[in-house]
Amino acid sequence: MKSPPLGYVRAMDMPDVFRLRANAGPDARVLAGGQSLLPTLAFRLSDPGTLIDITRVDALRGIRLVADGALRVGALTTHAELGRDALVRVRVPVLADAVGLIAHPAIRNRGTIGGSLAYADPAAELPAVCVALDAVVIAVGPAGERRIAARDFLTGLFTTALAGDELIAAVEFRPMPGRRTVIHELARRSGDYAMAGIVLAAGPGTPTHDPRPVFFGVGDRPILATRAAACLAVGGAAALAAAQAALDGDLDPPSDQHGGPAFKRQLARVLLARAVNSLIDARDAR
Amino acid sequence: MSTSVDVTLSVNGERVARRVEARRHLVDFLRLDLGLTGTHTGCEHGVCGACTVRVDGVIVRGCLVLAASLDGATVETIEGLTESGEIADLQTAFVERNAAQCGFCTPAMLLTAADLLSAAARDGAVPSREAIREHIAGNYCRCTGYHAIVDAIETVATARAGKGRS
Numbered sequence: 001m002k003s004p005p006l007g008y009v010r011a012m013d014m015p016d017v018f019r020l021r022a023n024a025g026p027d028a029r030v031l032a033g034g035q036s037l038l039p040t041l042a043f044r045l046s047d048p049g050t051l052i053d054i055t056r057v058d059a060l061r062g063i064r065l066v067a068d069g070a071l072r073v074g075a076l077t078t079h080a081e082l083g084r085d086a087l088v089r090v091r092v093p094v095l096a097d098a099v100g101l102i103a104h105p106a107i108r109n110r111g112t113i114g115g116s117l118a119y120a121d122p123a124a125e126l127p128a129v130c131v132a133l134d135a136v137v138i139a140v141g142p143a144g145e146r147r148i149a150a151r152d153f154l155t156g157l158f159t160t161a162l163a164g165d166e167l168i169a170a171v172e173f174r175p176m177p178g179r180r181t182v183i184h185e186l187a188r189r190s191g192d193y194a195m196a197g198i199v200l201a202a203g204p205g206t207p208t209h210d211p212r213p214v215f216f217g218v219g220d221r222p223i224l225a226t227r228a229a230a231c232l233a234v235g236g237a238a239a240l241a242a243a244q245a246a247l248d249g250d251l252d253p254p255s256d257q258h259g260g261p262a263f264k265r266q267l268a269r270v271l272l273a274r275a276v277n278s279l280i281d282a283r284d285a286r
Numbered sequence: 287m288s289t290s291v292d293v294t295l296s297v298n299g300e301r302v303a304r305r306v307e308a309r310r311h312l313v314d315f316l317r318l319d320l321g322l323t324g325t326h327t328g329c330e331h332g333v334c335g336a337c338t339v340r341v342d343g344v345i346v347r348g349c350l351v352l353a354a355s356l357d358g359a360t361v362e363t364i365e366g367l368t369e370s371g372e373i374a375d376l377q378t379a380f381v382e383r384n385a386a387q388c389g390f391c392t393p394a395m396l397l398t399a400a401d402l403l404s405a406a407a408r409d410g411a412v413p414s415r416e417a418i419r420e421h422i423a424g425n426y427c428r429c430t431g432y433h434a435i436v437d438a439i440e441t442v443a444t445a446r447a448g449k450g451r452s
């Protein structure tokens with residue numbers, strides 16, 4: 001399967017991106033890692049006319065701490081870079097844990113966090129992590145920067161709050177001392193997109209403190225399960241069972257190639273138990 | 287907008303300058319423009335791994351990289367790795383363990399295995415069979431059932447670690 005005929009232009013800095021985009025017209029797409037865009041072209045699911053290669057734009061690179069102690073991860077950070085970065089391991093270790101669940105090494109070497117958020121696959125790991133950690137997406141356009149909470153950024157199936165002339169510049173994770181976050185998923189084969197997954201953040205202190213369970217692969221975007229969260233916060237022996245039951249009200253999973261709503265709900269209940277137990281185990285191990 | 291792009295890159299140590307169609311992926315570039323047919327295409331959308339090559343020192347899906355984006359890049363293919371002798375022990379082990387049958391997946395499997403082995407050498411560890419399986423999980427083989435491939439990689443990992451110590 002071959003891509004349709006394409007134009008290709010290479011941007012060297014941000015003004016270049018905006019200029020090339022304005023010239024190329026509304027269908028043009030930016031090319032980051034290409035690990036989602038190029039397959040859709042091979043399937044001829046899209047015909048963008050022109051690709052604007054942004055991978056040489058230095059302003060979109062790098063992982064660093066910014067003024068308020070937040071960790072700023074540049075949009076072009078590859079999954080592989082995220083997985084081995086020392087700052088990430090200390091500040092937001094769940095990002096590195098998530099990388100181990102994304103695709104395969106050869107794909108992780110090219111795919112980027114910005115591309116993952118912009119593509120907004122409902123079964124993708126990083127968007128769910130961003131929602132669970134209340135991360136902020138930094139969008140940049142000709143008019144300047146906008147800061148958008150991850151939960152507002154992901155607006156639906158493969159859709160985001162990004163305007164046509166905007167790019168994702170970076171994602172920021174604010175410091176959350178003492179908070180622990182785990183990620184679990186169920187996939188038929190290692191590296192496949194998940195049938196269902198969960199990111200659970202809680203703490204500081206006990207796993208019942210401000211729990212934030214976010215599910216992926218069971219809706220049109222990452223879903224914060226608020227009813228289940230309220231049950232977990234009550235604590236005690238019956239909390240998990242109550243939270244599992246409450247998921248029926250939180251989730252309304254559509255059928256997909258893996259199975260129907262009842263199947264997805266069962267996976268979500270199993271994942272919630274695994275996530276809660278691994279948070280408790282992590283606490284005991286300290 | 288241009289549908290053809292000039293690129294200059296290094297392929298297996300040789301400088302190559304070409305004008306490429308923008309939509310041409312790296313494997314078609316290698317096979318059709320350069321005559322390097324050791325790299326294969328199976329699915330051409332990222333799932334089978336048959337197209338694995340090295341770009342700037344790391345393995346990638348050749349079908350998911352545009353040749354046009356590779357100006358200034360360093361590309362290494364199975365031809366280059368064979369010539370340099372870097373994976374001679376791995377190739378011998380594949381033959382001895384019968385880890386290649388039809389051979390369609392083999393060049394990519396060797397590149398992926400070499401990637402794991404060099405990471406293991408950096409960490410000074412011999413990867414477990416589980417770690418080997420995990421690393422090659424994105425490379426499909428329709429013939430061997432993988433067992434012989436895991437055997438071959440494990441053999442070389444153990445042998446290389448032994449050499450490193452002595």
Ligand SMILES: Cc1cc2nc3c(=O)[nH]c(=O)nc-3n(C[C@H](O)[C@H](O)[C@H](O)COP(=O)(O)OP(=O)(O)OC[C@H]3O[C@@H](n4cnc5c(N)ncnc54)[C@H](O)[C@@H]3O)c2cc1C
Pocket residue numbers: 029030031032033034035036037038039075076101102103104107110111112113114115116118119123124125126166167168169191192193194331332333
């Ligand atoms: C076989 C296979 C398995 C995979 N499995 C998984 C998996 O299990 N989990 C998972 O999460 N992902 C998976 N992926 C997808 C992978 O993670 C992609 O890398 C990622 O989804 C997109 O990142 P990219 O940099 O490759 O983006 P591209 O493919 O370059 O772009 C994707 C889209 O985002 C836009 N875009 C890219 N960067 C920006 C930016 N900075 N600002 C605005 N728009 C932008 C592009 O225009 C395009 O529309 C898989 C891919 C393959 C081929």
Ligand code: FES
Pocket residue numbers: 326327328329330331332333334335336337338347348349350
């Ligand atoms: S041909 Fe590239 S992954 Fe199948």
Ligand code: FES
Pocket residue numbers: 385386387388389390391392426427428429430
């Ligand atoms: S040896 Fe035939 S596909 Fe692997």
